[in-house]
Amino acid sequence: MTRSNAREIVAHLIYEMNINKDSADSLVDTTMDQDYYESLGQETEVYAERPNAKQLDYIRDCVRGIQEKQEELDGYLAKYAVGWSVSRISKVARAILHVAMYEALYVDDVPVDAAISEAVELTRKYEDEDVVSFVNGILGSFARELEAK
Numbered sequence: 001m002t003r004s005n006a007r008e009i010v011a012h013l014i015y016e017m018n019i020n021k022d023s024a025d026s027l028v029d030t031t032m033d034q035d036y037y038e039s040l041g042q043e044t045e046v047y048a049e050r051p052n053a054k055q056l057d058y059i060r061d062c063v064r065g066i067q068e069k070q071e072e073l074d075g076y077l078a079k080y081a082v083g084w085s086v087s088r089i090s091k092v093a094r095a096i097l098h099v100a101m102y103e104a105l106y107v108d109d110v111p112v113d114a115a116i117s118e119a120v121e122l123t124r125k126y127e128d129e130d131v132v133s134f135v136n137g138i139l140g141s142f143a144r145e146l147e148a149k
Contacts (some may be wrong), residue, residue: 003048003058007099007118008046008125010062014095017067030055051074056109066102073098080141081134092126093135100139103144112143 013027020027030036032051040047051059066073077086077097086094100119103110116139123135 001051001055003055004118004122005049006051006055006059007062007103008122009051010059010066011092011095011099011122012043012046012096013059013063014066014097015091017063018095024060024067028060028063042121062099062102065106066098069102069106070098073101074109076101076142077138080138089134090131092129093123096122096126097135098136101142105141112146116140116143 009031013031013101016022017024017027022030031040037047037050040048067122074086077089077094081089089097096119100115103115104112107115116136119139120132120136123132127135
């Protein structure tokens with residue numbers, strides 16, 4: 001499994017967590033259950049290969065961290081989504097934005113440019129080009145702020 005696949009799984013889990021209000025650990029444990037994971041693999045290519053221990057740690061750490069930092073991440077969204085309330089951003093785009101911002105802020109081995117590039121490509125997989133441009137714009141502004149610090 002690649003880091004990109006693990007990142008996509010994190011976005012799926014964040015999306016689900018925001019809908020069902022499950023805890024990060026419960027959601028990861030349920031998803032990683034052998035039988036459940038295999039059933040997901042039959043439906044969606046990203047689940048075709050199980051994560052190794054390092055990838056599972058990355059997934060769990062990101063989902064936990066995003067849950068813990070959701071208010072902070074939403075603050076960045078509110079700041080850069082000019083003219084939009086956070087609640088108007090699609091749940092898919094919001095989950096992807098949270099993953100990219102969390103990685104840029106808290107995952108040491110992910111360069112900011114890589115987090116943004118991956119987020120834009122992942123958004124392209126699930127949303128139309130208007131949303132892709134929106135996500136790219138928000139993350140570009142976010143990255144410029146990080147560089148200025």
